[in-house]
Amino acid sequence: MRSHNCGLVDESLIGQTVTLCGWANTRRDHGGVIFIDLRDHEGLVQTVIEPDNQAGFKAAESVRYEFCLRITGTVRARPASQVNERLRTGKIEVVAETVEVLNAAAPLPFMMDDTPGEDVRLKYRYLDIRRPFMQKALRIRTKLTQEIRRFLDARGFQDIETPILTKATPEGARDYLVPSRVHPGEFYALPQSPQLFKQLLMMAGMDRYYQIARCFRDEDLRADRQPEFTQLDMEFAFVEERDVQDTVEDMIRHLFRTVVDVELANPFPRMTYADAMRRYGSDKPDLRxxxxxxxxxxxxxxxxxxxxxxxxxxxxxxxxxxxxxxxxxxxxxxxxxxxxxxxxxxxxxxxxxxxxxxxxxxxxxxxxxxxxxxxxxxxxxxxxxxxxxxxxxxxxxxxxxxxxxxxxxxxxxxxxxxxxxANRWAPLWVTDFPMFEYDDEAKRYVALHHPFTVPKIDDIADLKANALTSVSRGYDCVLNGNEIGGGSIRIHRPDMQSAVFDLLGISTEEAELKFGFLLDALKYGAPPHGGIAFGIDRISALMVGTESIRDVIAFPKTASATCLMTSAPSVVPEQQLQELHIRVAKPEKKA
Missing domain, CATH: 3.30.1360.30 (GAD-like domain)
Known part of the structure; x- marks a missing residue:
């Protein structure tokens, strides 16, 4: 339908005929000559419809804001007094020969050059994404994931998918549950992360794994949280902490250099958790x-x-x-x-x-x-x-x-x-996290990272005697006060994994029920292994320069985990519930 993109037409095409498709960004009638700025994902170009082009002029008179158009015309140089140096297309204009309205637009709920309220943006997300800011944000995110794949593919990492329908395991938040139609009364869980599967892949001899993985957590939301999010998941066999950290640090520097032309420190500074809390009161200090x-x-x-x-x-x-x-x-x-x-x-x-x-x-x-x-x-x-x-x-x-x-x-x-x-980038490794925190309310230890992180103490009796002061082999990557990645060396011995479960108050029966497959796999020559996961949403937001990850997610949820555009979640027909063997209890009426 088109020969060129609007934002890429320049003086090299003067004298040539082009066919452009896009939206009417503005329409101006200047004394019988109509100007339409036509916009697509690459930018906008000025088109001119002159009165002697009767058919084109008539069509142009009907054009309103955000009409979807196709315009064919000849590229010519603008008069020197009308050159717009801010645009790539600012030295030319397209003299229209035909103007075709592909689709008219009803009056919009907001203007493309405005920043409407978030509820309006999310309800009309398909319009919000047309705005230049959102176009840039989502294209930066696309380039980020492309560069991740290029970097890791070139270094022998295997891109392996792990299940979305899996078993409920405690990883710090509530699981989203999916009822099984063929197994009445039983449920799958959506993964909070591919944690156990990537460990199993190391036990299976895959050596280097990565996945750009969708993850799901049913938790109270904030500006930087979503019920579904994307992370770069990685795992390495036969590694120590620095093996993992040095590889991914090189990757992060490469990503910022190639995606947004930013040079990060080499090497990243390092700080223990204890020092970070003492000096900055945070395990993700903003060193700027x-x-x-x-x-x-x-x-x-x-x-x-x-x-x-x-x-x-x-x-x-x-x-x-x-x-x-x-x-x-x-x-x-x-x-x-x-x-x-x-x-x-x-x-x-x-x-x-x-x-x-x-x-x-x-x-x-x-x-x-x-x-x-x-x-x-x-x-x-x-x-x-x-x-x-x-x-x-x-x-x-x-x-x-x-x-x-x-x-x-x-x-x-x-x-x-x-x-x-300060106007600079401040990366940091935070290391030596506590292995456990004590939950006074629950009267038990909880894992600071997750229950599969190995402690620095190798002796189980020593670990049990000094649980509250024990340090893990966990590490976080921080950038400008944001935790962009977190990982650890994993437990690879069944006796240590059982000891950690015991300290966390997970009984032998519960461990077997929830993690039996992992405990079995640890018995068969599991290698030492470790890994890390990076938040794609958060890294994208930092690259774009926005504080909200919603700006780099095409169709995000609100703070109450709803989609204003599709009205999800929604009521399900009774017949479908019956097929899933589910009965919905009606909320009790308040007195």
Whole structure:
């Protein structure tokens, strides 16, 4: 139907006849001459319909915004005064010979050069994707996956599909379940990840595996979560941590270089989980923000102010300070609002000291807590953090993890609000994650990564005796404060896997029921192996420069896991439910 794309017509085609297809981006009638900017996925070109072309002119008069058109005409140079240097097509125009309306368009719910509300965008996603921003975003994502395949195919990785209909296994979120018609009362689960299958492929001798895999998790959503998402899944046999990390680090550098012309650091910096939490209050620190948490417990252990001295003396407590240069510019309302912000992360309060005039000592400080601190404490704090005039010092005190969490969130909030995020790319490896966390509510250990991660402790008795302090061979790849990939060396011995299940409160019977096939496979010469998975949605969003992964997913769900365009999920006919041996319980009416 067409000979060229609209956005690729340039002065090399002057004098030639072209046939173009696309949408009417604008239509302008200038004193009897009609101009239509015709747009397709490559960009737009100006077409001219002159009055002596009676048939074409009549058709052009009927054209409205977003009409789908086919225009045939001759390429000619624009007058010098009308050249648009911002467009590839800006030096030419197409003088139309024929104008064909392929399909008229009803009045649109929004303009293509607008950014409508998200509900409108998702309801009319097929229109939203026509916008240049979305065209660019989805094409960057396409190029990303193409380059992934090229890179891994050239290095001997096998692209192997794993099942979508599989067995329910606990991996940290609820499974989406699929009822079986032929096995009444039984269910498949959609995979949260291909974790067990990729391990089985290593046991099957496939050596190097990858898959761009669809994954499903039934969990409460946020801006960066979707019920269905895509990850690059990888697994390697006979490897240590650095074998995996070095390979995928090379891959990430290659992807950013070829897809968006960005050079990332070589090598990526490395940091342990403990150091990341101590310095940044996060296991995915954004290193573009040059602010760090400083522990000041030693300076306040002696004070009578128990809000500080209590956690300072507690082995499980923490007193941390965040020094913000030029923070004295903040108003009292801004400081109070930050207190409300960190409350969402578990803070019971946010103490602060504003240094208005360092030379005046106490008299040059504004703070609700200075009266509770003696000179020794203030001097100790100021020396520890390198306090300067014009700073604001924020304090967090309490249990170590809670303080780290809310002070880490505060660091990000202040960094962004004050324009302290450097314009650069900051990759990072975070290593040596804790093997377990203790769930006080459930009264048991939970795996920080997943139950198939091997601990650094090789002795099972030692692991059981020191479970809470044990470190795993897990690792995360972080970029600009986003976890873009996570992985580990896996357990390859059946006795260690059983011991980890036992620590996690998974009984022998439950382990056999849910993971019997894996435990059996471990008995038959399973090799040491490890791997990693990268979030395609998140990497795409970073490349595009958007904070929401919905912008790089063609048809995403809302925060309530619904599709506004198709109205999914929806009610299923009773006959279909009967075939699946399902009866839907009606919700109880509220009194």
């Amino acid at each position: 923000i040059d602010l760090e948490l400083i522990d000041v417990a030693e300076a306040v252990k002696h004070v009578e102010f128990k809000v500080f001295s209590g956690p300072a003396k507690d082995p499980g407590g923490r007193v941390a300070c965040l020094r913000v240069p030029n923070g004295a510019e903040m108003t009292r309302k801004q400081l109070d609002d930050l207190g409300l912000y960190v409350a969402k992360y578990g803070a019971k309060g946010l103490a602060w000291i504003r240094i208005d005039d360092l030379s005046k000592g106490r008299e040059g400080l504004t703070s609700p807590i200075v009266k509770f601190l003696d000179d020794q404490a203030i001097d100790g704090i100021f020396k520890a953090v390198g306090a300067q005039q014009g700073d604001v010092l924020f304090f967090g005190a309490g249990p170590y993890k809670i303080v780290s969490d809310f002070m880490g969130a505060l660091r990000l909030k202040v960094g962004k609000d004050m324009g302290l995020v």
